[in-house]
Amino acid sequence: MTTPAPLPPLDDLLGTAHVVALPLVTRFRGIDSREALLFEGPEGWSEFSPFAEYDDAEAATWLAAAIEDAWMLRPTARRELIGVNATVPAVAAASVPSVLARFDGCRTAKVKVAEPGQVLADDVARVRAVREAMGPEGRIRVDANGAWNVDEAEHAVHALAEFDLEYVEQPCASVEELAELRRRVKYMGIPIAADESVRKAADPLAVARAGAADLLVIKAQPLGGVRRALEIVEEAGLPAVVSSALDTSVGLSMGVALAAALPELDYDCGLGTASLFTADVVDPPLAPRGGALAVGRVIPDPDLLAAHAASVDRREWWLERLARCYEVLRTAG
Known part of the structure; x- marks a missing residue:
């Protein structure tokens, strides 16, 4: 520990x-x-x-x-650049191109789905718009923030499968629901990622022990720091994606340090979220350039x-x- x-x-x-x-x-x-x-x-x-x-x-x-x-x-960095994804909020499909345009060079997009007040048809339209904008080689992952029950999640995965999903992040709230959904959709070859079931859990390793996820989404601040997050990934024995908590560029640099220190990093990380702000505390912001972020500390501009x-x-x-x-x-x- x-x-x-x-x-x-x-x-x-x-x-x-x-x-x-x-x-x-x-x-x-x-x-x-x-x-x-x-x-x-x-x-x-x-x-x-x-x-x-x-x-x-x-x-x-x-x-x-x-x-x-x-x-x-x-911790010692193992890489100098971290590939990152674009983040698409629960916007109307027509707004997708303007959102993606803020993420320079990103070839992966995380799309928010299951927004309160919206329906599955809204999610399908949004994800379709992302696929059309990114083309067949772009990678698309969706994030439901635990909003679906198992039946809703299974239905949604089927409805979105045509867009060649990289993975589905936190489709259901509980570890038990994630495990059941993973069992139901395993034949489809769409991985399940756990976020809230790791960062908000009393036992962040429970999801791995239950076989409830194929990969972990980890965040430096909620897990108590870069070192503790690295320990969790090692103990879980699952691939990891480092994501932000809608941080300023200062907080993002902590997430970048975590991503840089991971022994293996097979996925683009959700650390490009400075592009969701109209202003930041660092000039220039720690925003994607060519789909990546440079590793290193940043200093706020007074x-x-x-x-x-x-x-x-x-x-x-x-x-x-x-x-x-x-x-x-x-x-x-």
């Missing part, structure tokens, strides 16, 4: 803290603006950005990851930190949250 980074004094985190709010091109995951808290440690800048609805116990894991990244050397600073009340909300999560880590240690 990875030894967590020693806790620095809370004042060291608060002393360099910047809270930002970055606007999104298209509403995504139910939000129009992404808030994040950034701070600087001896090794560089890091990001603490658990989603607002997460409680302090869950958010503290994200803080442990941020502290590790700012206070400890990153002018951009100021330009995209969150409101005073939101800054206070984040600083108080940081202090509460710090206390969770302190008492747990």
Whole structure:
């Protein structure tokens, strides 16, 4: 088990803290603006950005990851460039080409499906539009964020199979449902990937032990840091895709470090999401160039930190949250 980074004094985190709010091109995951808290440690800048609805116990894991990244050397990189996918929100099919155009050189697309308020026909139209835009050689994966039950997921996989899916990410919520769906669609040759069943689970290895997935989608912040994520992949013995949590470029660089350190990396990673923002804290943003991201730390631009600073009340909300999560880590240690 990875030894967590020693806790620095809370004042060291608060002393360099910047809270930002970055606007999104298209509403995504139910939000129009992404808030994040950034701070600087001896090794560089890091990001603490658990989603607002997460409680302090869950958010503290994200803080442990941020502290590790700012206070400890990153693991040795095995590669210099990380191939990434385009991310297509649950937009109308007509909007697909303009979304894909933001992801320079990406030949893989992850398409959001099972959006509340939409129906399967919307998903089929969106995925068809992606296939038409990318051509037969483009790779398409879909992500349902656990929104289907087993029967709905089986029906959806059949409806979308004609578009030659690379894999289906988190089609159902529970490990048991994933295992049942995988059994039902195995003959189709479409892999099942687990995301929430890893990053939000008390036991992130349960999905592997149950034979419920063919690959894992891993994220550095929710799993407690790059080192812990690497351990999970090794223990699970499954291929991994590194994805973002809608991070700023600072947080994305942590995900890139994770992808760079994996012994094997057979899939494009979901780390191109800076292209979903209209602004960032780094100039230029850590966005795809030729379908890839360069490995390395990034440094926020002071002018951009100021330009995209969150409101005073939101800054206070984040600083108080940081202090509460710090206390969770302190008492747990």
